[in-house]
Amino acid sequence: MSSPQDPFAPPGDGEQQPPSYGSQPPTYGAQPPAYGSQPPPYGSQPPAYGSQPPAYGSQPPAYGSQPPAYGQQPYGQAYYAPSYPKNGLAVWSLVLAVLSFMCFGPLSSIPGAILGHLALKANAQGLADNRGLALAGTIVSWVSLVLSILGGILFFATGAFDEFMTGFEAGMAG
Amino acid sequence: MTVVTSGSRSRAMLPVAAVGLGALALTSLLALVDPHEPGHYPSCPTVALTGFFCAGCGTLRAMNSLTRLDLAGAWDMNPLFVLAAPFLVLAWFAWARRSWTGTPRRRAMPAWLAWGLLAVVLGFSVLRNVPALAPWLAP
Numbered sequence: 430m431s432s433p434q435d436p437f438a439p440p441g442d443g444e445q446q447p448p449s450y451g452s453q454p455p456t457y458g459a460q461p462p463a464y465g466s467q468p469p470p471y472g473s474q475p476p477a478y479g480s481q482p483p484a485y486g487s488q489p490p491a492y493g494s495q496p497p498a499y500g501q502q503p504y505g506q507a508y509y510a511p512s513y514p515k516n517g518l519a520v521w522s523l524v525l526a527v528l529s530f531m532c533f534g535p536l537s538s539i540p541g542a543i544l545g546h547l548a549l550k551a552n553a554q555g556l557a558d559n560r561g562l563a564l565a566g567t568i569v570s571w572v573s574l575v576l577s578i579l580g581g582i583l584f585f586a587t588g589a590f591d592e593f594m595t596g597f598e599a600g601m602a603g
Numbered sequence: 604m605t606v607v608t609s610g611s612r613s614r615a616m617l618p619v620a621a622v623g624l625g626a627l628a629l630t631s632l633l634a635l636v637d638p639h640e641p642g643h644y645p646s647c648p649t650v651a652l653t654g655f656f657c658a659g660c661g662t663l664r665a666m667n668s669l670t671r672l673d674l675a676g677a678w679d680m681n682p683l684f685v686l687a688a689p690f691l692v693l694a695w696f697a698w699a700r701r702s703w704t705g706t707p708r709r710r711a712m713p714a715w716l717a718w719g720l721l722a723v724v725l726g727f728s729v730l731r732n733v734p735a736l737a738p739w740l741a742p
Contacts, residue, residue: 517708523717527724531659532647562714569721584652 515556518548522566529573538577541570615702623695634670638663658683658728661742680742683727 525541545567551557636643649657661680668676669688677685701708731740 516710520712520717523721524712527717527721530657530724530728532649532657532662533659534648559714562717565718565721580648580652584648 513556513558515548515551516559518544518551519557519559519563519566522548522570523562524566526566526569526573529570529577534580535574535577538570538573541566542574545570612703612705615705616699619695619699619702623699626695630666630670633663633667638667655732656728656741658724658731660731664742682740683723 522541522545525537525544529535529538529541545563548557548563549560549567552560552563557563638644644663647657647660649655650660659681662684665677665680665684668674668680669685674685727740730736731742733740
């Protein structure tokens with residue numbers, strides 16, 4: 430199935446992905462011209478060096494006004510494109526943590542803990558904005574993992590394993 | 604997530620197909636080999652160790668009952684799974700459509716929903732071990 434689709438898929442995705450990134454490519458596209466137009470200013474700057482120090486003095490207010498601009502972008506983009514592309518990590522971490530309480534045990538709590546730590550890192554890097562969820566996934570995964578380890582120790586220490594196997598074998602035979 | 608990380612459409616559809624085929628294979632196996640009879644499948648480690656039922660206990664038997672269109676039998680084994688199954692199927696189709704069209708997930712699961720799921724699963728785990736509720740909730 431996949432090989433017949435390959436010739437068609439790349440062009441289709443190539444057309445569809447730029448919209449998926451939404452408003453980001455335009456901004457990226459707008460920046461190179463901005464850089465392109467800067468070199469001429471650099472050429473004209475040497476005479477202007479003398480006038481730049483006062484310009485530096487006026488920059489701090491400019492920096493002061495930038496953070497609100499950055500703060501507005503994520504909220505504006507949240508409805509169209511994932512401005513926090515790694516929010517999914519925390520969600521999956523907590524989902525796996527929940528699944529680990531449904532028979533999956535360490536099979537799901539170990540990946541849950543790993544994803545939780547990755548999610549915390551993504552939050553620290555500003556790639557996600559759901560630190561609470563990431564923390565929850567990490568903690569619940571670790572709690573589940575510790576319970577599994579304690580359970581596993583008890584499982585073998587109390588002879589429950591032998592009981593389990595004999596029951597299993599009896600079932601297989603019967 | 605897989606969509607956002609880009610790649611061709613077939614690459615995006617690969618995990619969708621893998622999960623779908625896996626679910627289909629598991630369902631077929633459960634339809635053919637009845638988990639109501641002991642010994643065919645490994646038992647839940649939680650119940651084997653502690654004697655308490657976990658939230659997932661009875662899921663295999665419920666799936667087997669569903670393949671025989673025995674909704675009541677499935678409900679007796681694991682009502683939470685019976686309630687969740689349609690949503691799981693819908694989520695798979697939504698995932699498949701997103702991967703096919705290349706549209707990214709509009710937003711991650713809201714935090715309250717993830718917390719709610721955790722509360723439901725843990726609450727269900729506790730309640731189905733309460734003797735008074737066992738006739739309705741225990742497998």
